[in-house]
Amino acid sequence: MFSTEFTQLTVKLNSPFTDQKPGTSGLRKSTLQFEETHYLESFIESILCSLPGVRGGVLVVGGDGRYGNKRAIDIIIRMAAAHGIQKVITTVDGILSTPAASNLIRINKAIGGIILSASHNPGGLEGDFGVKLNGSNGGPASESLTDEIYNYSKNLKEYKIIKCQSNNSFSLGKYKLASMIVEIIDGIDDYLDLMKRIFDFDLISSYINNDFPIVFDALNAVTGPYAKRLFVDHLGATAETVRNGIPLEDFGGLHPDPNLTYAKDLADLLLKGNLFSFGAACDGDGDRNMILGRGCFVNPSDSLAILAANYDCVPGYAKGLSGVARSMPTSSAVDVVAKHLGINCFETPTGWKFFGNLLDANQITLCGEESFGTGSDHVREKDGLWAVLFWLQILASKKKSVSEIMKNHWLFFGRHYYSRHDYESIPTEVANSLYSRLSNMLPTLIDESFAGRTIKNADDFSYTDPVDSSITLNQGLRILLDDGSRVLVRLSGTGTQGATLRVYFESFVPSDGDITQDPQLALDPLIKSIDSLAEISKRTGMSAPTVIT
Numbered sequence: 001m002f003s004t005e006f007t008q009l010t011v012k013l014n015s016p017f018t019d020q021k022p023g024t025s026g027l028r029k030s031t032l033q034f035e036e037t038h039y040l041e042s043f044i045e046s047i048l049c050s051l052p053g054v055r056g057g058v059l060v061v062g063g064d065g066r067y068g069n070k071r072a073i074d075i076i077i078r079m080a081a082a083h084g085i086q087k088v089i090t091t092v093d094g095i096l097s098t099p100a101a102s103n104l105i106r107i108n109k110a111i112g113g114i115i116l117s118a119s120h121n122p123g124g125l126e127g128d129f130g131v132k133l134n135g136s137n138g139g140p141a142s143e144s145l146t147d148e149i150y151n152y153s154k155n156l157k158e159y160k161i162i163k164c165q166s167n168n169s170f171s172l173g174k175y176k177l178a179s180m181i182v183e184i185i186d187g188i189d190d191y192l193d194l195m196k197r198i199f200d201f202d203l204i205s206s207y208i209n210n211d212f213p214i215v216f217d218a219l220n221a222v223t224g225p226y227a228k229r230l231f232v233d234h235l236g237a238t239a240e241t242v243r244n245g246i247p248l249e250d251f252g253g254l255h256p257d258p259n260l261t262y263a264k265d266l267a268d269l270l271l272k273g274n275l276f277s278f279g280a281a282c283d284g285d286g287d288r289n290m291i292l293g294r295g296c297f298v299n300p301s302d303s304l305a306i307l308a309a310n311y312d313c314v315p316g317y318a319k320g321l322s323g324v325a326r327s328m329p330t331s332s333a334v335d336v337v338a339k340h341l342g343i344n345c346f347e348t349p350t351g352w353k354f355f356g357n358l359l360d361a362n363q364i365t366l367c368g369e370e371s372f373g374t375g376s377d378h379v380r381e382k383d384g385l386w387a388v389l390f391w392l393q394i395l396a397s398k399k400k401s402v403s404e405i406m407k408n409h410w411l412f413f414g415r416h417y418y419s420r421h422d423y424e425s426i427p428t429e430v431a432n433s434l435y436s437r438l439s440n441m442l443p444t445l446i447d448e449s450f451a452g453r454t455i456k457n458a459d460d461f462s463y464t465d466p467v468d469s470s471i472t473l474n475q476g477l478r479i480l481l482d483d484g485s486r487v488l489v490r491l492s493g494t495g496t497q498g499a500t501l502r503v504y505f506e507s508f509v510p511s512d513g514d515i516t517q518d519p520q521l522a523l524d525p526l527i528k529s530i531d532s533l534a535e536i537s538k539r540t541g542m543s544a545p546t547v548i549t
């Protein structure tokens, strides 16, 4: 892969980049920005100078296959060798899903991993690229580490790299670069072994091959090869089960965000057609999941609650759950399940990094976010295919349809009507002034009426980590109503064009109430009231959200 002749270079920068502040999940910028001379190298240098254990350590590297993936891996390998890393583990063609990367870090006792992905953002020359850093526990780097990396990048003067011929072929084998080993492995085997240890593959296989047809959409992103191996080779489903199964540099023009807007073809197959009993999709890097049944969509907040309530269907969790956690904007559906099970439920800020300490301290087994992310203590990332298998295991055990499972859940626990409205690509100044205006209004809102209810509390969410007592402020505006309903407003930390405003709605109906409404209708009074209070349509000029979940 690399020639034996090499030179070690120290490349001087004229001036450092000052915009390398990681967001909710890694550093995300346009692909063109990452193509700028020294841009990627500068961020990698800041990582290699901040991450503990670099000299003599093992580093996992891979990505979701988008444009720039292989070039970035090549650069990281050459910089890792210049920094004294002992071994880089990467994969055939550089294809590695985020949850599989988390697993590789853990089983190889690596110091961490670098995942090349802008996740659910579009790819290609006109799309986005991203760099995510995970630590030695396999999870996203903590806020304190990403702050340290950002501070380092602002004063960076030079970076170290090895210059040599490389043929950019990522085929199986062990190679040497200077005194470092580069091991290229199959990125799928270890992940599937882990899945086999958690789920009952025989039960799932016999169920889906007996009149329970399933379909999976990889949206031309990283999960294609995983899904083919899983569903077709291991579970015996037909080859047509996996749609858009070859990772493409621009995702074939698809936006690999598994929701009803961007995975519309799959949604139509399930919601309008009757060929399949179950459908699912994952995002660019394979950590998100969307679940559909015939004629029904499973809201991710409900999905987390249903997994928790049915944990005993899955051999890997049969011993019980230590606790659960959800991000603040995720609905409280899982809270009532936790109460029923007699276990703790934690509420964290948005972003998977906040679950890490709770998972490491064995305080939780399952966790999730409303943004189509669910996971457990098997890795330290959310895991799209794991969630699909969890659902299939429940369906195979209960022998019920997705809609029956959901209805029975609501009949027992009540229903948390829930929706998220995203307003994408708003001019940054408009979004910031809307947000700060609402933020300033919060103290005056308490005891005011709102959507026919009374505002019990209004604040900006802050979080004290129960394990290390670290405090995280300003995590989203909350309007909490006297009947338990909530309206939340946040600005996205993953978008790259202008700003994205996210508005979240939740309202509870007990099991003897009307659990059959359309969520948009059930939540309509909350939707109208926040629009008039925060002047969303007036200030953005948008008459409707870009995406409704």
Ligand code: VG1
Binding pocket: 024, 025, 118, 119, 120, 283, 287, 288, 327, 350, 351, 352, 369, 370, 371, 373, 491, 492, 493, 494, 495, 502
């Ligand atoms: C979004 C989601 C958040 C998720 C994050 C990363 O962040 O809301 O729940 O953890 O994306 O997911 P934001 O700041 O845009 O709301 V992924 O699949 O991009 O790693």
Ligand code: CO
Binding pocket: 098, 119, 120, 283, 284, 285, 286, 287, 288
């Ligand atoms: Co993702």
